[in-house]
Amino acid sequence: MSQNIRNIAPTTVWNHFADLNAVPRPSKKEERIIQFMVDFGKKLQLETIVDKVGNVIIKKRATCGMENRKAIVMQSHLDMVHQKNATTNFDFNTEGIKMVVDGDWVKAEGTTLGADNGLGVAAIMGVLSSTDIPHPAIEALFTIDEETGMTGAMGLEGGILQGEILLNLDTEEDDEIGIGCAGGVDVTATKSYQEEKIGENVAGYAIAVTGLNGGHSGMDIIKGLGNANKIMNRLLFGGYRKYGLRIAEINGGSLRNAIPRESFAKVIVDNAHQVSFLLETETLINKIKEEFSTIEPNLSIDIQEVETPKKVMEITVQEKFIKAIYAALNGVYRMSADVDGLVETSNNIAKVIVKQGAIKVGCLTRSSSESNKWDLANSLRSCFELADFKVEFSGTYPGWLPNMNASILKTLKSCYINLFNEQPKVAACHAGLECGILGQNYPEMEMISFGPSIKGAHSPDERAQISSTQKFWQLLKEVLQNIPEKE
Template identity: 40%
Template sequence: MSYVFDGLKPEAVWKHFYNINQIPRCSKNEEGARSYVKKVAEQLNLQYKEDETGNVVIMKPATSGMENKPTVVLQGHLDMVCEKNKDTVHDFTKDPIKMLIEDGWVTADGTTLGADNAIGVSMGLALLEAKGIEHPALEVLCTVDEETGMTGAMGLKPGFVKGNILLNLDTEEEDALYIGCAGGKHTIMTRKITWEKVPAGQKSVSVKIKGLRGGHSGLNIIDQFGNAIKLLSRVLYSVNLKHDLKVAAFNGGTAHNAIPREAEAIIVLDNDAYKTLVEKSKHYEKVFNNELRFVEKNIVIQIEDNAVDNVMSLDLSKALIRFLYSIPHGVMAMSQAVDNLVETSTNMAVIETRKDELFLLTSQRSSVASSIVDIADKVKAAAELAGFDVEQGGGYPAWQPNPDSKLLSLCKEIYTQNFSKEPEVKAVHAGLECGIIGEQYPEMDMISLGPDIVGAHSPDEKVRIESVNNIWNLVVDLLKKL
């Protein structure tokens, strides 16, 4: 082949990866990629089926002597994150991905590469066409829209696949086997606002806290970064212990899955309370920078004049400040099954002061299903005590780690033989398709693995060439012994 991947092994994997990268496939626009995998099935005279959501499964019979072995599902997703550098000219709706080889890695020219997860899909397709490899019956499951909601996995119905062993090929670390992920839900709280006129002689100011790092509320919650909403409420609570103050607005955070970096409250108070506010702000700026000195670098609290006409009642202001100060946030429990894994957490994510209501959004995660319910209900109970109406939703299921999995045991054994070292066994405090698939197929023994990919979801994305071959050999050897 006279193309960019000429001579790379395994040849079939790189061939399919190249072909898939000629096809636009941003999330929710996977029709071309779906057509490609169906065409591969037709060329190989293999049966396939497609569900209403757009997922495709291709079936390959077992090789001779493996007919009585359990069917294995090889799973990956068809969509990719479409990001490019500002100076890159590229139309993701029609242009192919331009691929380069640099120092043993495959990368793209100013765009995301889409190795997440076209490499996984390509491995599945390569196994479908492989000859001379022993394997049980195979089902290559290609899901859609993993990157923007996992709606493909959520749309799977019982019986769409027959296998009860699943290899998810969407991990980005060669030296890791993943056996669990967090599930989650959102808890939304609202309370009606009855506005009052600002009392005469009162001072109106804005109190801002900024300079925090933020981060992903699943992956970074273990880092104990500061939460701007929680820190600001701590300052206001300390003032409120000595003085009355009324809240005109409280805003902070941007998304359910982000730790808030900034927050602002507009408050109305008398001169004595204002002096205390200034003192407490200076005090807590030092306190926060000391308490969080290993993870935060420059936390700043600013006070500025900010005239307003209306404020919330004193009772609502007190209730809001006390609630924000007391609401749980951060790591609630560490896993007893996987070292250094956050098992359960909650994120005080967003507060908005709207025209006639306060709106608060929190997210709860856990790798144990019952613990998601428990922490979400604790947040709900606290909110109800503060007079808020509560709705819960946005749920996705956990994949509870099973260190005693037979599949894990065999995979560790083969990995150790192939690499002369033991793999790391991990779980992630974020949602994965395996959690959703496991809810529909509770008897499924699952593991997630994949080659080294760096910079996924960014134009820096790259996949290590040797690692692709290593994971291919691991999967091939595993299929022989299942």
């Protein structure tokens, strides 16, 4: 890690972030980061609680003169998305993130940075450890497993928190105030198949789709970025329809909430069709690259002859599988009729695995409308069930409905205008924030979301803007000093 990071202003935020990033913190494996936060709270001699699912709550009394203000909950999640470039040698379970400064940005060496939501956590730590920042009574809530199911927020029981206002520090544009978000549901299609032994006079090929931008499957879905699973399926479809291509293996995508950047397949083609297959595939590759040349300039599609696989998927299953992936919607399903430019409903075909007689397709369907969320989920279910897949819904969570009359919204807007002499954007986002879930057990709690500018979240291109973090920290301190009085 570059020592320069600890010298960046605000030093308290970047030092806490550096300490945080030294601790491995993959989703569902948060034991070490939970203990790290417990030790942090106890070292400050603050009341520190770990609830039954692993969320950490650290309480700090109001500073002198702020006792009559509404108590607040400051909230961020402890886990981070683990993504790395194919050429990066890195173990997320044992290594700390290697960070570097690049101009006005902090990024990692070939991996995700963890600024989502580590900068929010670090900012809260900065407030908790401060001796000169005025603030009302604080309950700092550090949730677990936000990225792979939001089980921390779901497991937080009602009655534990007493705060009247929640500040969620998990927004990724510094000029935006979040007042609503999308809900989601995981749609998983599975099927077993018989493997068939191949005959003679065939050649094996490895196809690799790499170099895509990837990104957040909610916030970035509107950009029309390439989906490696969809691109791979176009290649397989063309090869099968014209030249009888057979599939041995597919490994595409990774996390449900990340637009897939890479997909790898092993296939076979009869020797008699090799030349035509390669020419036709190269033509299709060039067309796909041309389609994505503006938005995905680093897209690479490579096909190489390899040792011939010993077994392939049975042909009737293969045909239905390829057609199902082709038919399944990926991308924006419906735009909001009420908020200009906001995606209402979308789907990300996040992961496609074919290996040793088993197929698994994982999707994340998002929507700020519960009815449209289930409409799209049932559309996907129908698509895969027609291909004889078993389909399961899991991990469903609600959206967060905006409250334009919330006192904290008025406070945050006023602070932003006074500090920066411009109007902030007030918007809902097409991502899963924990506010919607927390609001189920705390329906009277006002909620707001804001944070520094972070680009490329959920991908190895993730980077946090230094000047924006300074702006965010200034705004956070101003908001804390202007929390409304108790009624």
